[in-house]
Amino acid sequence: MVSLTFHGGVNEIGGNKILLEDGDTRIWFDFGKSFTMGEDYYTSWLQPRRSNGLKDYFEFSLLPRLPGLYAEDKLTHTELKHEEPSYDGVFISHAHADHVTHIQFIDPEIPIYTGAGTKLFMEAMEKTSSYANYGNHDYRNFRTGDKIRLDSLEIEPIHVDHSIPAAYGYIIHTPEGCVVYTGDLRAHGPRHEMTQEFLEAAEYKEPIAMITEGTRMARRGKRRHLSESQVLNGVVKICQEADTNGKTVFYTHSPRDMDRLRTFSISAEGCHRKLVVNTRTAYLLNRLVEDQRLNLPDPLRDDTIKVYYKKKKSGTYSEKDYYKWERDFLEAIVTPEDLKNSPKEYIVNLSFYDLAELIDIRPDAGSPFIYSMSEPFGEDDLEEKVMHNWLTHFSLRYHQLHASGHLSRKELAEAIETVNPSKLFPVHTENPEMFGELHKNSTPPVLGKQYTLT
Numbered sequence: 001m002v003s004l005t006f007h008g009g010v011n012e013i014g015g016n017k018i019l020l021e022d023g024d025t026r027i028w029f030d031f032g033k034s035f036t037m038g039e040d041y042y043t044s045w046l047q048p049r050r051s052n053g054l055k056d057y058f059e060f061s062l063l064p065r066l067p068g069l070y071a072e073d074k075l076t077h078t079e080l081k082h083e084e085p086s087y088d089g090v091f092i093s094h095a096h097a098d099h100v101t102h103i104q105f106i107d108p109e110i111p112i113y114t115g116a117g118t119k120l121f122m123e124a125m126e127k128t129s130s131y132a133n134y135g136n137h138d139y140r141n142f143r144t145g146d147k148i149r150l151d152s153l154e155i156e157p158i159h160v161d162h163s164i165p166a167a168y169g170y171i172i173h174t175p176e177g178c179v180v181y182t183g184d185l186r187a188h189g190p191r192h193e194m195t196q197e198f199l200e201a202a203e204y205k206e207p208i209a210m211i212t213e214g215t216r217m218a219r220r221g222k223r224r225h226l227s228e229s230q231v232l233n234g235v236v237k238i239c240q241e242a243d244t245n246g247k248t249v250f251y252t253h254s255p256r257d258m259d260r261l262r263t264f265s266i267s268a269e270g271c272h273r274k275l276v277v278n279t280r281t282a283y284l285l286n287r288l289v290e291d292q293r294l295n296l297p298d299p300l301r302d303d304t305i306k307v308y309y310k311k312k313k314s315g316t317y318s319e320k321d322y323y324k325w326e327r328d329f330l331e332a333i334v335t336p337e338d339l340k341n342s343p344k345e346y347i348v349n350l351s352f353y354d355l356a357e358l359i360d361i362r363p364d365a366g367s368p369f370i371y372s373m374s375e376p377f378g379e380d381d382l383e384e385k386v387m388h389n390w391l392t393h394f395s396l397r398y399h400q401l402h403a404s405g406h407l408s409r410k411e412l413a414e415a416i417e418t419v420n421p422s423k424l425f426p427v428h429t430e431n432p433e434m435f436g437e438l439h440k441n442s443t444p445p446v447l448g449k450q451y452t453l454t
């Protein structure tokens with residue numbers, strides 16, 4: 001008997017935790033953190049206490065209370081007793097927090113399967129952020145073309161295009177037929193042919209069930225969406241304008257979106273400017289150059305990319321002020337003075353948490369600031385208000401240019417029609433009931449309910 005149980009990603013965008021069982025074989029697809037995780041109880045700096053393991057999560061049922069799943073030390077303060085692992089693996093679709101973060105609680109004896117590139121992203125995150133800690137695990141890497149056999153199941157990961165490299169969808173061969181899991185994917189990105197290959201492979205298997213993401217399934221698209229090449233054209237236009245009036249260009253984007261980074265890098269080159277990134281991005285890029293297909297600049301080798309260091313204790317950019325992993329890039333340093341002296345030479349990444357650097361940089365009034373992320377969800381988004389206050393204070397001109405990482409409603413309809421599964425389970429969406437318009441046998445999953453596929 002093959003079944004699916006959805007322990008996350010239900011009625012919300014993110015937090016995917018999908019259990020597939022066939023008799024004693026039990027595997028998970030993603031084990032992510034919900035974006036809205038317990039926001040009725042936890043917000044801003046009020047968060048589950050790190051030293052308390054799962055206790056603060058169980059209090060509000062933010063993670064399923066299942067025996068044989070979690071690491072012994074994470075259960076210490078809870079009523080759930082540690083048991084020998086009764087799960088055979090966790091398959092991660094990609095390295096976004098809402099798909100991977102909560103593997104930190106998983107028993108280290110349960111293997112974690114990831115794409116090779118996904119593992120690299122996770123390692124870079126752990127190195128450069130004090131918040132990322134996925135725990136010690138029995139990691140097993142795969143690439144497209146690999147098939148992983150676990151008892152009665154065979155799991156086939158296939159690359160898809162998403163707003164982070166090394167994203168995968170899955171085809172799971174079961175004794176009852178194939179189950180397809182999309183992970184997150186898009187059809188309009190620079191690698192759209194990968195998504196197409198996945199959907200075609202899925203179609204060929206005549207699946208009994210498809211678990212699809214539905215981020216952009218909504219009555220009205222609330223946000224403006226462009227393709228990546230439209231974003232590129234927009235950025236180039238802003239740079240050209242800034243050239244004529246001698247201004248620095250500032251931008252912010254999701255730090256793991258390497259397609260967007262490439263877009264800014266290409267724009268910078270086209271306008272004979274240097275791309276300025278923070279030390280975390282520099283470290284990530286330096287790791288990612290191993291993968292030549294990504295075609296990204298390397299701050300240790302390419303003169304087209306520079307690194308902004310925040311001034312620390314010594315006030316002199318002394319090596320000792322920085323973490324070891326940050327020090328390598330000091331030769332490519334750019335300071336606020338450099339930006340002040342040659343505004344036309346740079347296009348500078350400035351994230352929300354870097355805004356205070358503007359006090360040192362003091363850009364010319366009218367310098368463009370490109371917000372290259374999805375617009376905020378709520379109208380009363382506090383961070384957005386604060387960001388706009390900073391931009392107004394320094395008289396920066398706001399532009400919004402973004403291409404989504406997800407299928408549009410129309411593309412979702414086409415993908416489902418192509419794959420043509422017997423049953424459909426929408427996850428990672430706020431509107432699962434709307435999928436009834438796209439498929440005659442669509443089931444909006446109920447959290448924790450088991451669905452038999454026979």
Ligand SMILES: [Zn+2]
Pocket residue numbers: 094096162184405
């Ligand atoms: Zn994602």
